[in-house]
Structure formats: structure tokens, C-alpha cells
Amino acid sequence: MTLLEARGLGKHFGGLHAVQDVDLDVHPGHVTAIIGPNGAGKSTLFNLLAGFYRPTSGTVRMDGRDITGMSPHRIVAHGIARTFQTTSLFGDATVLDNVLSGRIVRSRSTVVDAVLHTPRHRREERTNLDKAMEVLEFTGLTEYRNDLAARVPQEAQKRVSIALALATEPQLLLLDEPAAGLTEEETEGFARLIRRIVDRGVTVCLVEHRMSMVMSLADHILVLDHGREIASGTPDAVRTDPQVIEAYLGTHHDDGPDHNADSNSADHNSADHNGADKNTTGRDVAGRGAEKGGNTC
Ligand SMILES: Nc1ncnc2c1ncn2[C@@H]1O[C@H](COP(=O)(O)OP(=O)(O)OP(=O)(O)O)[C@@H](O)[C@H]1O
Known part of the structure; x- marks a missing residue:
């Protein structure tokens, strides 16, 4: 196969x-x-x-x-998710927000859902956060979650790239x-x-x-x-x-x-x-x- x-x-x-x-x-x-x-x-x-x-x-x-x-x-x-030779993170965003950005592709709620804060939007937000936290833990990054991506060590930034990719499932x-x-x-x-x-x-x-x-x-x-x-x-x-x-x-x-x-x-x-x-x-x-x-x- x-x-x-x-x-x-x-x-x-x-x-x-x-x-x-x-x-x-x-x-x-x-x-x-x-x-x-x-x-x-x-x-x-x-x-x-x-x-x-x-x-x-x-x-x-x-x-x-x-x-x-x-x-x-x-x-x-x-x-299919891809990481790059040099990390391509949002340096001014936290590690958690970087990983959460990987969830966009799996999100179904619309701008209207977001503006109206519909139950579907709230449900997705919770799922996305849970998923992001899980991949942060999996990649050993929980301690860095609130740090700006540009500020964490280079080796950890590479793991953030992998965590972001994993967040897309x-x-x-x-x-x-x-x-x-x-x-x-x-x-x-x-x-x-x-x-x-x-x-x-x-x-x-x-x-x-x-x-x-x-x-x-x-x-x-x-x-x-x-x-x-x-x-x-x-x-x-x-x-x-x-x-x-x-x-x-x-x-x-x-x-x-x-x-x-x-x-x-x-x-x-x-x-x-x-x-x-x-x-x-x-x-x-x-x-x-x-x-x-x-x-x-
Ligand atoms: N966007 C592009 N425009 C023009 N030429 C390109 C472009 N991207 C790659 N190339 C050329 O295509 C060839 C293959 O490049 P590629 O980066 O895929 O090789 P690589 O095996 O990944 O090399 P490395 O191990 O150095 O990263 C090279 O000659 C490169 O200069």
C-alpha cells in the first residue's frame, strides 16, 4: 500500500x-x-x-x-505538512500561537461564527487549544508555550516548526x-x-x-x-x-x-x-x- x-x-x-x-x-x-x-x-x-x-x-x-x-x-x-530548512515561524507570536496557527486548516467556523462567538466557534477554539497543548507536550515545548518564538533556543524553534506541522494533523x-x-x-x-x-x-x-x-x-x-x-x-x-x-x-x-x-x-x-x-x-x-x-x- x-x-x-x-x-x-x-x-x-x-x-x-x-x-x-x-x-x-x-x-x-x-x-x-x-x-x-x-x-x-x-x-x-x-x-x-x-x-x-x-x-x-x-x-x-x-x-x-x-x-x-x-x-x-x-x-x-x-x-501533507512540510517543515523548512530554516524555521519559518511567526517570531513575534508566542510558541502556542504559532502552533495554533496550524489548526486553521482544520477549522470549519466562519468569520460570522467568530464575530457572533457561536457555539461552533467556541467548540472549535477549545478543540484547537487542546490539540495545540497536546502537540506542545509531545514535542517537549510546554515550558516555552508563552515565550515569543524568536526568543526560544534554535533547537526549540525547530521543534516548534514540527509541532506546528503536527497541529495540522x-x-x-x-x-x-x-x-x-x-x-x-x-x-x-x-x-x-x-x-x-x-x-x-x-x-x-x-x-x-x-x-x-x-x-x-x-x-x-x-x-x-x-x-x-x-x-x-x-x-x-x-x-x-x-x-x-x-x-x-x-x-x-x-x-x-x-x-x-x-x-x-x-x-x-x-x-x-x-x-x-x-x-x-x-x-x-x-x-x-x-x-x-x-x-x-
Ligand atoms: N526557485 C528557483 N529558481 C531557480 N532555480 C532554482 C529554484 N529553486 C531551486 N533552484 C535550483 O534547482 C536546483 C536544485 O535545488 P534544490 O534546492 O532543490 O537542491 P537540494 O538538493 O535541496 O540542495 P541542498 O542540499 O543544497 O539544499 C539547484 O540548481 C537550484 O539552484
Whole structure:
């Protein structure tokens, strides 16, 4: 059974083919990771799935329904929520209000209900508050609920983004580089949180450069390079795939001391997109594979 199915998905920006002919099957209850060097098309693919970009070609079906080209708002209503690499919170609003904003998509009451303070409106307000408080507790943010989002630590802001997404009651959560900029310990905490999200019945699709996180969480990995799928399969299959090794190592010239550190990929995540970043990312996959017991990748 497939929860989300993309077929022949493509996105061109002028002459640039950011995503080309990509097929993706996301199975319920699984963690699906999308990896690839910088500029491979991972975020563009997420934007196509979440409705932020309209595909140039191909289709997306969610739970059997064609959602191709729908607006982000409608796609959220169909059960797909997306977080961003850099947090996109309302900094001047409290953490609670940020999370409550995720409830709009599930609200049925009209402006008239709000003005007249109808029973339906009051009922929804209570439900929305209960739901927001539940996801705040789930994500460990209760203590921050009355703080301005811009004032809480960066790691907590990332959890607020996840809490906001969970407040929309998604079936599928798209997480774009959740570990970017986090310490090793924080990354482990995020990996545990993602596992708990899956345990609560939300399917997760993940774009992430931290290979330790990807390899430990993913059931299935799609590898992109230059917008195209170059491999797809289990973490073990992908790690030893010659084309994946080539994509990550093909352009790198320096097997220097930063060969194996995941923290390098955190640095790289916040860097500008350039060739050097791509090489650093490649060494990360290779190094991690070697650490994990002699895999060639
Ligand atoms: N809105 C846009 N307009 C023009 N080009 C774009 C746009 N968005 C992305 N691109 C280009 O499409 C290609 C794929 O970018 P994308 O951000 O999807 O890659 P990525 O795999 O997510 O990279 P990274 O790992 O660095 O985040 C890149 O060449 C990028 O410059």
C-alpha cells in the first residue's frame, strides 16, 4: 500500500532541470529519506509534493487522490505538512500561537461564527487549544508555550516548526533538514522525536545531510543527483551502490581530515551552495559508511 505516489515528476526553472522524471512511493508507517549532493533537487521535490511549486510534468497522488498542482493550503488539508530548512515561524507570536496557527486548516467556523462567538466557534477554539497543548507536550515545548518564538533556543524553534506541522494533523510529514545546525546530541534527540512521530501514526519523509541520522531512521532511501533518481532502496543497498558513491565522491579531490565528521555536514548545511559543499557532503556519506563496519560507501 502506498500513501503518497509521485510519477514522472519534473520541475524546470527556465533551462534548469531541477527535478526530472522522479518516481516516489511513500509507504505508511515508514521513514523515507531523500538524499543527494547539494543542488540535487531534494528541496524542489519537497516543494512539488507540498504544493509550493507546480510541477512541469508528472503527477502526485496522496492516499489515492490526485493532488498535482494543488495549492499548499489544500495539500495540507489532504494530510501533507512540510517543515523548512530554516524555521519559518511567526517570531513575534508566542510558541502556542504559532502552533495554533496550524489548526486553521482544520477549522470549519466562519468569520460570522467568530464575530457572533457561536457555539461552533467556541467548540472549535477549545478543540484547537487542546490539540495545540497536546502537540506542545509531545514535542517537549510546554515550558516555552508563552515565550515569543524568536526568543526560544534554535533547537526549540525547530521543534516548534514540527509541532506546528503536527497541529495540522498530517498523515505525512515532510521534514527538510531537521538536523541542520544542531549538535550531535541535539541530532540524536531529533532522531528520537522522529521515531516517536512515526509511532504516533504519522508517516515521515525526510531530506537530510546527516548520514548517521538517515541511515539509522530510514526504511527506504531515494538518492537524487542533478534532479534525477540515481538509486533507491534500503540504507544498506544505497550505501554500497556504485552510482551513489560516484555521485558523492565523483567530484571531490581532497580526502582530508574532515573525511568522516557528521558535524561537517552541519557546517555545510548552513553554507552557500557551491562545489566545495558538494564535496564535503560526499565525504560524509563515504566516511560514515566506512565507520559502520567496512562498507565501501
Ligand atoms: N526557485 C528557483 N529558481 C531557480 N532555480 C532554482 C529554484 N529553486 C531551486 N533552484 C535550483 O534547482 C536546483 C536544485 O535545488 P534544490 O534546492 O532543490 O537542491 P537540494 O538538493 O535541496 O540542495 P541542498 O542540499 O543544497 O539544499 C539547484 O540548481 C537550484 O539552484
